[in-house]
Amino acid sequence: MTDFKKLVETLDQTTEEDRKLTPKQEQILKAAVEIFAEKGYASSSTSEIAARANVAEGTIFRHYKTKKDLLISIVTPFMTKFTLPFFASHFANKVFEEPPEELEGLLRTLLKNRFEFARENAPLLRIVIQEMAFHPELQERFQDVFLEEIFPKFENALNQLKGKGKLVEIPNTSIIRMIISTVIGFLVTRFIIAPDLNWDDENEIDYTIDFIMHGLAKS
Template sequence: MSEMMEQWLTELLNVNDKEEAKMTEKQIKILKAAVEIFSEKGYAASSTSEIAQKAGVAEGTIFRHYKTKKDLLISIVAPTVSKLIAPFVLKDFNKVLEAPYPKYEDFLRAVIKNRMEFARNNLQILKILIQEIPFQPDLRENFKQSIGKQVLERITKVVERYQKEGTIISIPPLSVIRLSVSTIIGFFLARFILFPELDWDEELETELTIDFIMHGLSPRYE
C-alpha cells in the first residue's frame, strides 16, 4: 500500500474516531481491504468475498456491518468526502486560485502543474472517485456539495477577472470553465488512467494542452 494511501486511511480512521460510533477492528480491516480493491478493480468488478478474504474476516462479517456492497461503498466513502477527501482535493489548490497570474495561460499552467502533482500522489483515491461518482448519485451529490461548489465559485471569479482584462473572450464564464476543465481532465485521464505506460513528455503535453485551450479562448478569434 502506498504511503499516501496509508496517510489517507489514517486520517479516515481519525475522522471515525470522532464520531459517536467508532469503528471496530474488523471494520477497519474491511475498510482497508475495500479501499484497495475498489481502487484496483472498480466497484462493479469487486466482490464482498474478495474484500473479506483480503481483510481476513468471514464474508458474513461484512454483511453484519453493511447490508450490501453498495452500503459498504456509500457508508465508508460518501460521508468522508466533505471531511477528508475535500481537504485532499483542495490541498494547496487555493494558493493557485488566489495568485495574481498576469495571463489566463499562466493560470492554466499553474493549475495543471499543481493538480498533476496531486494526481500522482493520490492516484488510488482518485480512481475510486472517477470510477464511482458517475454511477453513484449519493456520492456524486456529496462531492458536488463538498468540493464542486467551492471550486466553481472561485474559478468563476478568476475567469471573470481575465475577461474584464480582455485576455480571453467574453462568453459565459461557465463555458470557459467547461472547455478548459474538460481538456485538462482529458489530458490527466490519458496520462494517469488510460495510457500510464507511455513515455509521456509532461512539459510538452502541458504546453500543447494550454495552446489548444487558448486557441479557442483568445480574443483575436472573436
C-alpha cells in the same frame, strides 16, 4: 503506486463522528480501494475485501453497514479533496489565493497541482471514474463540493482576467467546462487509460496548456 500513508490521510474523515480510523479500518479501506480499482464495485465482494484485509467479513459490517457504505466512505473524502478528482477546498485556496495575472499561470498552477495528486491517488481516481455514473449519491456529493467550494472562486478569477483584457468574452460556465474537460481528459488518459505509454509529462502539461490557451487567450 499509491502512497497508503497519504491515502489514509485522505480517508481519515470517514465516520459521522469524524473520528480517526482504527487499524482494522485502515486494512479494510486499503483492501477495498485495491479490489474496487481492480474489479469495479459491482464485481467485488465483501468476502474478497475481508480476505485481502486479513479480517473477518463481520468486521467490515461492524464498521460499514453495507458494501455501498464502504464505497461512499472511500469516495466521499477523496471527492472532497479532488472532486472527480480535480478540485478541492485546499486546492482552490492555493490556486485562487492571489489574483491571476495571466490565464497561462492560472492553468499551470491548476494542472501541475492536480497532476501530482492524480499520480499519488490513481486507484482512487479509477474508482471515482468507474462508479460516478452508477451512484447518484456520488454525483450529488460532487455537485455540492464543486458548486459551493470551487465555482465561485474559479469564476472570480476568470472575471479578473476578463477585466484585464486577458480572456475572451464568453460565459464563464463555458470556459470552466472547457478547462475541466480538457484537464480531466489529460489526467484520465495519463493515469487510467494508458499509464504505461512513454509519456513526457512536462511536455504533456505544456501541450495541454497550449491547447486550452489557443481557444481562450485573447490575442
